[in-house]
Amino acid sequence: MDLTNLTIGRIHEGLLHKDFSAQELTKEYLERIKNKNPSLNAFLAITEKEALASAKEVDSQIAQGIPVNPLTGVPTAVKDVIITKGIKTTAGSKMLETYSPPYDATVIEKLKEEGYVLLGKTNCDEFAMGGSNENSGFGPVKNPWDQSRVPGGSSGGSAAAVAADLAPYALGSDTGGSIRQPASFCGVVGLRCTYGSVSRYGLIAMASSLDQIGVFSRTVEDAETVFNVIKGHDPRDATSISPPPLKVRGGGGSYDVRGLKIGIPQEYVGSHWDAEGIENGVKKRVQEAIAVLEKLGAEVKMISLPHAPQALATYYVIVPSEVSSNLARFDGIRFGGVKEIHTSAYFRDKAKRDDPRQSALIEWYEQQRSHGFGPESKRRIMIGTHALSSGYYDAYYKKAHHVRLLLREDFAKAYQDVDVIACPTSPTVAFKIGAKANDPLAMYLADIFTVAVNLTGLPGISLPCGFAPAPDDDTGSPLKKGETRRGGVELPVGLQLIGKHFDEPLLFRTGKAYQQATDHHLKTPPLS
DSSP states (O other): OOGGGOOHHHHHHHHHTTSSOHHHHHHHHHHHHHHHHHHHOOEEEEOHHHHHHHHHHHHHHHHTTOOOOTTTTOEEEEETTBOBTTBOOOTTOGGGTTOOOSSOOHHHHHHHHHTOEEEEEEOOSGGGOOSSSTTOTTOOOOBTTBTTBOOOSSSHHHHHHHHTTSOSEEEEEOSSSTTHHHHHHHTSEEEEOOTTSBOOTTBOOSSTTTOOEEEEESSHHHHHHHHHHHBSOOTTOTTOOOOOOOOOOSOSSTTOOTTOEEEEEHHHHOTTSOOTTSOHHHHHHHHHHHHHHHHTTOEEEEEOOTTGGGHHHHHHHHHHHHHHHHGGGOOSSTTOOOHHHHTSSHHHHHTTSSOTTTHHHHHHHHHHHHHHSOHHHHHHHHHHHHHHSTTTTIIIIIHHHHHHHHHHHHHHHHTTTOSEEEEESOSSOOOBTTSSTTOHHHHHHTTTTTHHHHHHTOOEEEEEEEEEEEESSOSOOOOOTTOOOOEEEEEEEEEEEEOSTTOHHHHHHHHHHHHHHOOGGGOOOOOO
């Protein structure tokens, strides 16, 4: 039996029935990681010793007849922006390459209580800034479907790990699409939860009003299982709240979508699915996915989100502004710093000067930040500092927050008529590594369908909905109206479903109905 392609539910049953032990399961995953990770670079750290110790404890618990929970003994991977006590947490940045946290994030505490098995920490764009995973200080992650392509970002390591069967599920974070977009590129399920539904305590902050921890998995059912464990109010996170009870319209059973009203934003796809910028293959797969839900009994209608075209510009004012504030704390002293500078004679030599308290310390900060932060981090720090500066705050940051409120009103109005909103997760399939590296604007446009969800705090989920050919030019340039491209390798496409605040249960129900009727989520990349 191949133990590395089982769902969480099947692993739980196997452990209970003693079809295999937690140690056997963990060893198989660790062996697969050792074989596949050198080429994929999905993991920055492999916690073999800790994983085997946890698995041994689970086996002892089962042998004694002690009841186990659904996630007990289930291996997992965790994005390296989530704090893990005593295990190096770098946020994909040289600035934190020596940082070993003294505490666990709340989500890690909850998983530990369940008896999870941590396989390792996954690679990501530096401080979660990016849509391709090329901004990591430790090298890019490769897409398991085609290793010449990006896995998406910023949680690309977690997405690639689940797609390549290096972990049955993984945690990520989503600030503007950083779970949903890599889930789409890698052909897995990606859940971004309602803002506040999962504690951010122990998540290294990028943009605090948009960051949210979420889940990667192969099935919607597995994502739901993990979400039910990690959700809930945390007194250490003032933004976390317990979800209010919601009355769900349409359908009766857990897989029933009859009567469900699905809205398609015409600002995203065009009034007749004729919007520019969406690859034809992506458009076709998403239309087919929506047709499946319609066949299952859902009602589909076009809706309008009038301020959606301004979402991307709004996002890229608010996020850099919050980045410039959050990253100010990293000085190379309080949280470690750049290893090569720490181990050199630089600071010691500077300290020999007449006034080391000033000249040496300032130059230390300059050296740490110039070497520690990558180009994208520096870019956003500078943009954000400018947007918040005197004379520009009202023109940029204040105006962006006004548009953010208008977006929230747009969605609230739309949900008076529909239950769920559907659209592509990304306008393209995974692009070539390096294709957009020198064009930040083209890279940012990859987030066009995801950022509004973060600006409004809504939950969203990306579901694998088939495969589409990659464009030959691989430039990532937008398609003109009516343009077609000769296809190459077939790559995954994602369908994004967006729900009302705290309405994850309806997203799960809709997603499970779709996966029961299709088999896209069962397909795995042909890794050698």
